[in-house]
Amino acid sequence: MEVNKRDELPDVATLEIVVRPDVGVTSTREQFLQDRIRRVVAPVIALELLPRTLIQIVVQIVQSGDTKILNTITLSASINATYMALLDAGVPLRSTVSATSIIYYTAATSDASKTNVLIDPTRAELEKIEKDIASVHTIAYELKGGKIERLLLSESVGSFTEDQVFECYDTAANICEETNRTMREAVTKSVQQKSRWRET
Amino acid sequence: MPEPQPFAEALSSSPQLFARLLPTVYFDKYLSLDPPIRPSLRSPTQFRPCSINTSALPNTFGSSVVRMGECIAVCGITGYIIDTAEAGPSALYTNVDIVGRAGPPQSELMSMSEWMYETALATKLFDPVQLRIDDTAQTVVLQAQIQLLSQMYSGDVAWAALLAALAVTRIPKAIPADDEETLTSDFGTEPVVRFSKTETQKLELNYENLPWCVNFGVMDDTGLVLADLEGRVEEVSVQGRITMVTSAGTSSIQNLSISAGKSIISKEHIRQCIAFAKHRAAELDSILKSQIYQSNGNG
Numbered sequence: 306m307e308v309n310k311r312d313e314l315p316d317v318a319t320l321e322i323v324v325r326p327d328v329g330v331t332s333t334r335e336q337f338l339q340d341r342i343r344r345v346v347a348p349v350i351a352l353e354l355l356p357r358t359l360i361q362i363v364v365q366i367v368q369s370g371d372t373k374i375l376n377t378i379t380l381s382a383s384i385n386a387t388y389m390a391l392l393d394a395g396v397p398l399r400s401t402v403s404a405t406s407i408i409y410y411t412a413a414t415s416d417a418s419k420t421n422v423l424i425d426p427t428r429a430e431l432e433k434i435e436k437d438i439a440s441v442h443t444i445a446y447e448l449k450g451g452k453i454e455r456l457l458l459s460e461s462v463g464s465f466t467e468d469q470v471f472e473c474y475d476t477a478a479n480i481c482e483e484t485n486r487t488m489r490e491a492v493t494k495s496v497q498q499k500s501r502w503r504e505t
Numbered sequence: 506m507p508e509p510q511p512f513a514e515a516l517s518s519s520p521q522l523f524a525r526l527l528p529t530v531y532f533d534k535y536l537s538l539d540p541p542i543r544p545s546l547r548s549p550t551q552f553r554p555c556s557i558n559t560s561a562l563p564n565t566f567g568s569s570v571v572r573m574g575e576c577i578a579v580c581g582i583t584g585y586i587i588d589t590a591e592a593g594p595s596a597l598y599t600n601v602d603i604v605g606r607a608g609p610p611q612s613e614l615m616s617m618s619e620w621m622y623e624t625a626l627a628t629k630l631f632d633p634v635q636l637r638i639d640d641t642a643q644t645v646v647l648q649a650q651i652q653l654l655s656q657m658y659s660g661d662v663a664w665a666a667l668l669a670a671l672a673v674t675r676i677p678k679a680i681p682a683d684d685e686e687t688l689t690s691d692f693g694t695e696p697v698v699r700f701s702k703t704e705t706q707k708l709e710l711n712y713e714n715l716p717w718c719v720n721f722g723v724m725d726d727t728g729l730v731l732a733d734l735e736g737r738v739e740e741v742s743v744q745g746r747i748t749m750v751t752s753a754g755t756s757s758i759q760n761l762s763i764s765a766g767k768s769i770i771s772k773e774h775i776r777q778c779i780a781f782a783k784h785r786a787a788e789l790d791s792i793l794k795s796q797i798y799q800s801n802g803n804g
Contacts, residue, residue: 333619340616344764348744374594374626441627447765456770459763462627466756467779471772 308359317352319359324383327366338364338380345384345404345445345458351397360396362387370428372435377406377443380460381425384445385484392492400454403481403488404445407473409465410437420469424480440465444477448485453478524738532742536729543731544738545574552719552733552785557665557796559673566647567674567708571666574735577654580666582647582674586698589637589644595626596633599649601663614653617660620762621651621667624718624750628759630671631710638679638698645676657735660748661718668715669793673800675705714752716759717789719782721747725768730777732785744768747778753787 308319322343324335342364350360364387370378384404391398408423408431420439423430440463447454461470524531524544535544542548553574562568565581599621601614610618636645649670651663677700722731723745734743744766750759758779763770 333615333622336612336615337619337623340612341764344766348765348767374623376623455765456763457765459761461761462623462759464627464757464759465761466758467776470758470761470775474772 308357312359313357316356318350318355318357320347320350320352321359321361322346322364322387323362324364325366327369334376338376338383341380341443341458341460342383342387345402346387346391348457349388349399349402349447350391351399354397362390370431372428372431375431375438375441377408377441377460378426378428378431380404380443381406381445384458385488389488389492393495401448401451401485401488402445402457403448403484404443404458405477405480405484407442407444407477407480408434409439409442409463409469410434411439422476424476439463440469442470442473442477444473444481446478446481448481451482451485451489453482528738529742532738536724536727541729545736547733549729549731550781552788553735555665555789555792557669557789557793559669559793559796559800565670566676566705567670567672569666569669569673571662571669573659573662573665574733575655575657576659576662576735578658578662578666579652579654580663580670581650581652582670583650584636584645584647584676584700586638586643586679586700587646589642592633592644592646595622596636596644597625597630597647597649598622599625599651599667601651601653603653603658617663620660621664624664624760625667628716628750629711630668630716631708635709636676641679641698643679643698645679647674657737659720659735661720661733664718664750665789668717669796671708671710672715672793673797674708676708677701678704678706680704712752714754714786714790715793716750716752717782717786718748718750718760719778719785720749721778721781723747723765723768723770723774725766728769728771728774730774730781732781745770747775749778749782751779751782751786753783753790 312319320343322339324338325331326335364383366379370382381404384402388402406425408426409420410423411420423434440461443460445458447457456474532544535542540548555571555573558570560568561570562581565583567582568580570577570579599618601618601621603614638644649667651666653663679698680701682697682699720734722734722739722743725744731739731743734740745768746764747770748762
């Protein structure tokens with residue numbers, strides 16, 4: 306895209322990320338999300354291959370999977386959506402990205418000390434346990450060839466221990482590989498459909 | 506690593522110019538010394554010196570001035586009375602601003618402001634029930650205004666200023682406003698209240714050891730962990746970031762934010778950082794405690 310002379314960078318592409326909420330006006334929350342998405346996506350795009358251009362990413366939230374005070378589902382979904390959009394646009398990328406949300410909460414049962422785990426929950430599931438949330442984790446991994454390569458981003462908020470965080474990373478690694486497979490299937494199907502005219 | 510060539514004879518430009526033009530090379534030259542040292546002359550695991558002053562601002566419920574290295578943040582806590590039904594999930598609203606800058610807030614500041622609000626909410630610094638006003642359906646809501654006084658700023662200094670201010674915050678008692686200072690109202694039967702000018706009550710925090718914010722960097726190539734990044738050279742040269750909010754003396758962590766950039770961050774890195782962070786939290790606790798002790802007229 307054409308970039309303002311003022312924002313133009315001589316050796317790399319300029320990356321602009323905008324997040325628009327489903328309801329209401331943009332606030333500091335969207336700034337926060339933009340910053341985190343940028344941290345994930347900027348190292349993965351081969352920015353030096355497109356100097357003096359602008360890559361503009363607009364994330365429009367159609368339906369929020371978060372409750373009023375959480376950001377995690379929006380963040381992990383935005384990261385995945387951004388990645389798929391970059392693939393679709395044909396922007397040169399170094400590797401695959403995949404993100405997930407994991408939530409620890411205390412169960413409202415007699416054993417109050419037990420922590421339960423929700424992975425990529427729906428909004429309904431979140432609202433049910435909202436009062437009992439102990440910690441919320443958003444994790445994004447970089448994958449190469451369908452296998453986890455390294456951790457890209459991890460946002461953990463609440464009250465948790467070192468062991469819980471590491472447990473999250475391991476769980477998230479498996480989920481992200483799964484998500485990656487799903488993405489791969491979707492992209493393969495899409496490419497096959499778009500290439501259909503070539504087959505005759 | 507090849508021996509760094511002496512450059513003084515070639516162009517004889519100043520170190521400051523070198524730092525501005527080639528910050529990563531400048532940084533590497535320092536780190537390649539034995540033992541490695543940073544341009545700020547701190548060792549890789551050394552934190553910035555920190556000083557805290559509390560209750561310096563008038564007309565606030567609580568205030569603090571925190572300095573870490575070159576970064577200075579001032580926090581003032583005030584509050585207002587609203588109907589409990591209108592109160593949102595948080596009893597504390599934070600706003601971060603840079604002094605002396607006109608125009609719309611920078612996106613980095615907005616992001617920091619949001620981070621502070623979310624962390625304050627999730628960290629449950631105090632129980633909002635203590636802010637409810639007896640015999641009314643109203644509650645006090647606190648507003649924390651954090652001003653960054655230096656050109657360099659970081660989230661941990663702003664957060665430290667917030668914590669220190671909250672630690673000395675005293676909420677004025679709410680008394681019936683039946684004097685000439687208040688407009689009378691015919692609406693509803695709720696007594697109108699206002700803040701007392703004389704009676705205050707200490708805000709009780711949920712933490713004995715406060716949850717301080719600490720940041721680290723992880724170098725791309727060497728995986729070296731650097732504590733407490735500060736300055737443009739370090740910000741540009743170090744991509745991997747680990748920021749956490751944690752308190753001493755407990756195994757729990759309140760916030761852990763990891764952004765790898767191009768570096769590889771391992772569990773070992775994270776473990777190391779958590780251990781350092783707990784030490785730093787203990788150090789900051791004692792700095793704050795001794796400052797409060799002194800400002801109460803002792804020592």
